[in-house]
Amino acid sequence: MSSSADSGTMKMNLMKGMMIMKKFLAFTTVAIGIAAVAGYYTAKKMELFVTDEHDYDDFEA
Amino acid sequence: MIKQKAVMIGAGLANMAAAVYLIQEGHWDGSAITFYSIDNHGSNDGAVTAETTDEYWNQNHPMENSLGYVARGGRMLNYRTYVDLMDLLSRIPSATEPNMTAAEDTYDFDAKHRTFDKARLLQGGKGILEAGKLGLDNKDRMLLTKLVMMPDSQEETLDNVSIADYFKESPHMFQTNFWYMWETTFAFRTQSSAQELRRYMHMMIYEFTQIEHLVGVNRTRYNQFESIMLPLINYLKEQHVNIILNKRVTGMTFKDTTMGDEITVTGLTMVDTQTDEEEHVEIPEDTAVIFTNGSITDSATQGDMDHAAPENTDYGAAAGLWKQVAGQFYNLGNPDKFFADRDASEWVSFTLTSKDHLLLNEIARITTQVPGNALNSFLSTQAITPLGQQDINMSIVVHHQPHFTTQKPNETVLWGYFLYPRRRGEFVDKPYIKMTGREMAEELIGQLSKVDPGPVNIMTKKDAIMAAIINNVPVYMPYASALFNNRAKADRPKVIPAHATNLAFTGEFVEQPFQMIFTEQSAVRSGEIAAYHFAGIPMSKLVKTPRYDKDLKTLAKATKKMFS
Numbered sequence: 001m002s003s004s005a006d007s008g009t010m011k012m013n014l015m016k017g018m019m020i021m022k023k024f025l026a027f028t029t030v031a032i033g034i035a036a037v038a039g040y041y042t043a044k045k046m047e048l049f050v051t052d053e054h055d056y057d058d059f060e061a
Numbered sequence: 062m063i064k065q066k067a068v069m070i071g072a073g074l075a076n077m078a079a080a081v082y083l084i085q086e087g088h089w090d091g092s093a094i095t096f097y098s099i100d101n102h103g104s105n106d107g108a109v110t111a112e113t114t115d116e117y118w119n120q121n122h123p124m125e126n127s128l129g130y131v132a133r134g135g136r137m138l139n140y141r142t143y144v145d146l147m148d149l150l151s152r153i154p155s156a157t158e159p160n161m162t163a164a165e166d167t168y169d170f171d172a173k174h175r176t177f178d179k180a181r182l183l184q185g186g187k188g189i190l191e192a193g194k195l196g197l198d199n200k201d202r203m204l205l206t207k208l209v210m211m212p213d214s215q216e217e218t219l220d221n222v223s224i225a226d227y228f229k230e231s232p233h234m235f236q237t238n239f240w241y242m243w244e245t246t247f248a249f250r251t252q253s254s255a256q257e258l259r260r261y262m263h264m265m266i267y268e269f270t271q272i273e274h275l276v277g278v279n280r281t282r283y284n285q286f287e288s289i290m291l292p293l294i295n296y297l298k299e300q301h302v303n304i305i306l307n308k309r310v311t312g313m314t315f316k317d318t319t320m321g322d323e324i325t326v327t328g329l330t331m332v333d334t335q336t337d338e339e340e341h342v343e344i345p346e347d348t349a350v351i352f353t354n355g356s357i358t359d360s361a362t363q364g365d366m367d368h369a370a371p372e373n374t375d376y377g378a379a380a381g382l383w384k385q386v387a388g389q390f391y392n393l394g395n396p397d398k399f400f401a402d403r404d405a406s407e408w409v410s411f412t413l414t415s416k417d418h419l420l421l422n423e424i425a426r427i428t429t430q431v432p433g434n435a436l437n438s439f440l441s442t443q444a445i446t447p448l449g450q451q452d453i454n455m456s457i458v459v460h461h462q463p464h465f466t467t468q469k470p471n472e473t474v475l476w477g478y479f480l481y482p483r484r485r486g487e488f489v490d491k492p493y494i495k496m497t498g499r500e501m502a503e504e505l506i507g508q509l510s511k512v513d514p515g516p517v518n519i520m521t522k523k524d525a526i527m528a529a530i531i532n533n534v535p536v537y538m539p540y541a542s543a544l545f546n547n548r549a550k551a552d553r554p555k556v557i558p559a560h561a562t563n564l565a566f567t568g569e570f571v572e573q574p575f576q577m578i579f580t581e582q583s584a585v586r587s588g589e590i591a592a593y594h595f596a597g598i599p600m601s602k603l604v605k606t607p608r609y610d611k612d613l614k615t616l617a618k619a620t621k622k623m624f625s
Contacts, residue, residue, distance in 0.1 A: 047212035048611045055574035056600035059557045059590050061063050 062562045063597040064349040066093040070310045071353030073103020075567035077293040078149050078588030079351050084300050087596025091300030097308040104358040107132035107284030117334050118361050126365040129414030129532035130465050130474050137278040142264055143582035148604045156291035163292040170282035174461050178275040180428035184440040185511030192273035195625055196237035202623050208259045219256035220549035227255035236450050242272055245438040245456045252405040253545035260577040263610035270618040284464055307334045309378050312385050324561040326350045349563050349595040354383035355570035361538045366498040370537035394554040399543040406543040409493050410478040411501045413533040420526045421473045423519045424459055427509055433461035439508040455479050498533030544569040544578045556590045565591035
């Protein structure tokens with residue numbers, strides 16, 4: 001095989017690899033994003049961010 | 062409303078806590094506080110049996126054998142979450158350890174005797190079970206997860222939902238190691254409140270991750286009278302607080318108002334329990350009334366080695382007063398939910414005193430753990446529940462010895478209980494509630510023999526063990542789990558009810574945010590709230606409650622445990 005054909009194949013493989021990497025990164029980002037949003041809304045539903053600051057207001061003299 | 066004096070109805074932990082906070086945080090003089098009570102221990106009792114025979118609930122049930130010791134119950138503590146209790150104990154000297162506060166006393170003891178239960182569940186034919194495998198299926202997990210995920214604001218969706226109701230789609234739950242441990246650690250019954258179960262799951266979520274070893278359990282050095290109540294009594298007496306015993310408050314009078322919803326106590330009617338004389342005490346405008354409106358040991362009775370504990374059908378002293386009071390206003394709760402359904406709340410305990418260590422050594426051999434605060438429960442091999450399922454027959458707590466300061470070195474004391482006292486024994490064919498102390502000891506030896514790994518079975522030593530027992534005191538408590546009874550949120554009065562000008566409620570039958578009951582913690586906090594209210598201290602100064610149910614790491618660990 002000629003060296004120019006070799007480098008052309010290498011370039012193609014590299015580009016393919018980068019595309020796969022990009023797709024993987026995009027997929028992972030979206031998955032993490034969905035998980036984060038789901039986690040946030042679950043935490044909100046469970047009132048994890050709500051403090052007990054006013055729980056005893058009824059008992060103030 | 063801010064007051065200058067207080068009358069305490071009930072001298073249990075909650076009101077003693079209120080008195081300490083009034084003195085230390087409110088800077089009240091101790092002489093401004095007066096207790097009226099039947100006894101000086103409430104449910105935190107512990108004494109030489111002979112000293113209990115003249116107590117109010119035992120007066121009509123004389124004992125033939127009053128030897129040995131009796132502690133009707135015992136509480137496991139948890140430093141992580143019982144922050145108000147530990148705060149209270151840090152403010153008073155120990156009654157038994159010089160130069161220590163009561164808190165330092167328990168920290169010191171507990172550090173040297175850490176709980177690590179190696180035999181939490183035992184079963185005939187299998188011996189010690191692998192209790193760490195909770196045995197939950199996916200449906201169980203889903204229902205438990207729903208409870209854990211339910212925020213405080215949605216708690217009322219569990220109004221009048223029992224645990225049996227909540228898990229009706231998954232009765233499998235009641236055949237899991239999780240349930241066997243849960244019911245016997247906390248004394249929940251299937252008829253108990255799912256709303257309270259939810260509170261427990263939230264407040265104790267950290268301990269859920271280590272439930273089989275009870276690693277988070279902390280204990281007092283001695284029984285709870287000597288380690289908790291006596292330090293309080295000593296401190297309050299030194300502060301010149303008036304503690305008037307043998308008084309049963311039977312009624313409150315209230316100010317007449319146009320709208321009828323203002324709650325202002327104007328007087329108390331009480332009976333001397335020794336002389337039956339009635340008296341009336343006026344409540345002036347500057348005086349608060351702090352009332353412990355229920356007791357799980359009201360109407361309790363004792364048997365002895367050869368007599369079963371008789372059944373007392375009295376409604377309950379504190380609860381009877383609560384009923385009289387609640388009948389006059391709309392927002393003071395419903396005592397009948399807790400004190401008119403014994404089937405949901407009764408159980409029987411026993412305190413066994415032996416003159417040697419033979420039984421204790423045998424238990425240590427069978428359970429592979431040294432005596433000291435573990436909890437062991439014996440699972441049946443037959444179906445014994447209405448649903449045709451196995452369940453726990455009985456549970457025992459083998460204390461670190463001595464459990465009482467006056468115990469002789471050769472004596473041992475252990476405690477046990479039957480959560481469902483109408484079930485029949487396996488070795489003594491009668492309901493547990495009808496068993497004498499002797500029969501309960503035989504039942505215990507029988508249960509131990511079933512799980513004994515050998516080579517010499519405990520049964521061969523039965524005669525020697527029985528001969529060494531000085532006394533075994535069965536105690537029937539019709540309201541032992543009443544605080545867990547199925548309820549709606551409005552069934553318990555708030556610590557400071559709306560429109561109340563001089564009345565507060567304390568103890569285990571009050572409504573306060575987040576707290577779970579049947580712990581020393583919630584009782585203390587209710588007393589703290591009452592004290593702060595009447596002393597004009599902002600509620601922002603209350604001891605901060607840790608919320609492990611909002612800690613992501615703890616939630617993750619609990620999730621992992623659910624799948625074990």
